Amino acid sequence: MGKTDQTEPEEPVVLPNPVLDDIQGLLLRGYNFNHIKYIVLNIRDVAGARLFCKNLAPGSNALLNITTAKPWQHGYKPPYCLNIGFTYAGLVQMIGATNCGTVAAESRELFSVFKRGATDSKNCDDIGDTYESAPNKWWTRGKDDWQLPNPPDPNGNDLHMQLTLFTQVESDREVYYNKLMEMIPVVNGKPALVPAFIKDSDPIYDGDKIDYIHFDYKDSLSQPRVGGVPWNNKLLNMRDGRLSADDRPVVPSYHFAYNTQSPYSAHKLLYNGSFAAFRFLYQDVKAFKSFIGQAKDPDLVAAKMCGRWADGTPLIVSPTGPLDSLKGFDYTNFNYITHTTHQKGLKPNDTLGQVCPYAAHIRRANPRDDYNVTGNINEAGINRVMRRASPYGPKYVEGEPEGIQRGLIGLFIGCHLFNQFQFIMKNWISNGKFRFPDATNNRSGIDPLFGSYPQDGDPMHKYLEYITETGEKVDVPNMTRFIRTDGSLYVFLPGITALKAIAAGTLP
Amino acid sequence: MSKSNAINYVGTADQQHMLFLFFPIKKGLFHKALEGAQLLHHAVKTAANDPVPGPDMRAQTGVHFFMFYAVPAGSKSKLPVTTFQPMPDKDLLVVQAIYDGEFTDYIGSFVQQQEIEKGLNLIVSLMDESNIPGIDANGPNSANFIMGHKGVKSNPDAFNCLLMNYNFADPTLAGKAVDKLTNPLFGATFPGLSVSNILTNYSVNGVPGVELWPFPPETDIEFPQSSKPDCS
Numbered sequence: 001m002g003k004t005d006q007t008e009p010e011e012p013v014v015l016p017n018p019v020l021d022d023i024q025g026l027l028l029r030g031y032n033f034n035h036i037k038y039i040v041l042n043i044r045d046v047a048g049a050r051l052f053c054k055n056l057a058p059g060s061n062a063l064l065n066i067t068t069a070k071p072w073q074h075g076y077k078p079p080y081c082l083n084i085g086f087t088y089a090g091l092v093q094m095i096g097a098t099n100c101g102t103v104a105a106e107s108r109e110l111f112s113v114f115k116r117g118a119t120d121s122k123n124c125d126d127i128g129d130t131y132e133s134a135p136n137k138w139w140t141r142g143k144d145d146w147q148l149p150n151p152p153d154p155n156g157n158d159l160h161m162q163l164t165l166f167t168q169v170e171s172d173r174e175v176y177y178n179k180l181m182e183m184i185p186v187v188n189g190k191p192a193l194v195p196a197f198i199k200d201s202d203p204i205y206d207g208d209k210i211d212y213i214h215f216d217y218k219d220s221l222s223q224p225r226v227g228g229v230p231w232n233n234k235l236l237n238m239r240d241g242r243l244s245a246d247d248r249p250v251v252p253s254y255h256f257a258y259n260t261q262s263p264y265s266a267h268k269l270l271y272n273g274s275f276a277a278f279r280f281l282y283q284d285v286k287a288f289k290s291f292i293g294q295a296k297d298p299d300l301v302a303a304k305m306c307g308r309w310a311d312g313t314p315l316i317v318s319p320t321g322p323l324d325s326l327k328g329f330d331y332t333n334f335n336y337i338t339h340t341t342h343q344k345g346l347k348p349n350d351t352l353g354q355v356c357p358y359a360a361h362i363r364r365a366n367p368r369d370d371y372n373v374t375g376n377i378n379e380a381g382i383n384r385v386m387r388r389a390s391p392y393g394p395k396y397v398e399g400e401p402e403g404i405q406r407g408l409i410g411l412f413i414g415c416h417l418f419n420q421f422q423f424i425m426k427n428w429i430s431n432g433k434f435r436f437p438d439a440t441n442n443r444s445g446i447d448p449l450f451g452s453y454p455q456d457g458d459p460m461h462k463y464l465e466y467i468t469e470t471g472e473k474v475d476v477p478n479m480t481r482f483i484r485t486d487g488s489l490y491v492f493l494p495g496i497t498a499l500k501a502i503a504a505g506t507l508p
Numbered sequence: 509m510s511k512s513n514a515i516n517y518v519g520t521a522d523q524q525h526m527l528f529l530f531f532p533i534k535k536g537l538f539h540k541a542l543e544g545a546q547l548l549h550h551a552v553k554t555a556a557n558d559p560v561p562g563p564d565m566r567a568q569t570g571v572h573f574f575m576f577y578a579v580p581a582g583s584k585s586k587l588p589v590t591t592f593q594p595m596p597d598k599d600l601l602v603v604q605a606i607y608d609g610e611f612t613d614y615i616g617s618f619v620q621q622q623e624i625e626k627g628l629n630l631i632v633s634l635m636d637e638s639n640i641p642g643i644d645a646n647g648p649n650s651a652n653f654i655m656g657h658k659g660v661k662s663n664p665d666a667f668n669c670l671l672m673n674y675n676f677a678d679p680t681l682a683g684k685a686v687d688k689l690t691n692p693l694f695g696a697t698f699p700g701l702s703v704s705n706i707l708t709n710y711s712v713n714g715v716p717g718v719e720l721w722p723f724p725p726e727t728d729i730e731f732p733q734s735s736k737p738d739c740s
Contacts, residue, residue: 105648108648108663108665108666109662109664109665109666112665263661263662264662264663265657265658265662374521374568374609374614375568375613375614375617376617377617377618377620377621381620382616382617382620383617418616418665419616423613423616426613427613427614431519431520431521432519433519433521433522433609433702433704436567436568436704436708437567437704438708457517458517459517
């Protein structure tokens, strides 16, 4: 590990280009479609499920096909995008336990967390899916989300296949969903697959604001820059419809779509595929607003919690308030220690966390060049996650009745669930001692956007502390839990060749 | 005396754990194994004469102390009772350390670092797991498997399990100040006083630990001779 010199633009790493037409699109790029339907299916008939998957694979003449990462012709977006993942229970049904055992044996480093699944008790303890977030409370808190007549299996064994349907036009969502359902074979008068869980996601409409989450922060501002893909291989890249200087360090594509450049061995089933945590998260906006409302300046506290002002302006770029002048990659061109080439603002060395607290969500989820963060070996490396998540539920209204469900739902993608999703959730977000040295009295506590469980016995997790530029320590007490897990799956997102093998019940 | 400030909660990151390994080493290569250990020590401390010293990793690695002790095959115990006994056809590398936090979480990160990877690969390549009851010398957690599949960097899970095959200590057991009678009884005088807390709390002029224990170490610390009892 060494200090990173960011005085020169980062040149893309030269690696073999990923095989884009064999990789599901969402692994490597965001579609920027506004209307999404997250579907989890239960397999009732394996032969029928295989036929369904065969027809979904690109190249069939079916009603819908899986979307690959191949660039769209002339840049025109299709009316829908569709992607598929399998839980371990689903994969066992599709290819059998023996084949799964073969894959597991040859893919140990990448497969073991997926195999144990999201309901595994150690996984739940590690990432905070306990108490009100525990698996025995998942999936049914929303009124119409759970579709099966029986309550969910607490081990998740009734959830087999996860599909994500994206449309640009809201009314298209039901049209394409109905087509998808039409594709399900009927065997002996019954569908081979039935929906177990369905959730729609739409933007939160609030004037001209787009891409906001329920806590009122602008979202989707910083994703890893994947190496070897045509839309990322220049110093100037497209963002928000304009070319803009892109300082993000390049992350090898094998962290998101497996290939043999990866240090880890894997069975061919994993080639061009990945894993993801499918997360269904409730956001307690009332509790969040109550917490920031204790302070004289709630907007400042909210910014200190996130690391960004509500409009997305990074604190490190503008410590005193939002900047209207930021555009494109300005929102993600920054570091915490040594500034990036095109970083805006004062370009401070924030090694003491006086501008952006160590506690702040974006600093914990991606510490960038802060090499004093425990485990941050390589800022372009092993811990980044590709985030494909979006809001659900209505906008919060002061004084509304209790029990309205809202939050964030989606996929957190990375080939190595342990080093990527689990590592960030456990060691950087949920555990204390994020960084050394740390001058706060509570070792910067935990990630304040997630907040603290009532049962968490660590007094350091009960308040947010940040240090002002004059060295004054400010405590914001009474931190409660702001994000609750209402559902979670670990899914395998196969490459297209692998999908066809799964559809044939075999291994590639 | 007030007890209101007494520490009564120690999170996982500050808990102290023990590693106590007995590695079977190919006969005649015990000294080479010590060279691997020295590489690790060098990587963690980053010696002062490095032209470009890396960042201070003492807090990250959380190692309070360590001991590597190599025993050639056929050696007798140094004491009149049995102690560290090598198998007849193998050397033995004994490793003892107290470290903070959870080893498993960070092993994937540490093995990414070239110097650490190099030291660990050297030690693993010297291991001889043949003819050990209960051990599959070519199994998925074996030294042979790891070295045959691109070393520790590509196999952190397998490497961790290899360690656990030869770890006398329990990695889930935290050193405690007060405990009921257990076997083993693992005590810590200051539970939660992790390396990072030590460095933080020994700050001088607001700079944590640096003046008392500079990094990289610039001079050797002088150790006056300690005495041992006269038992004649």
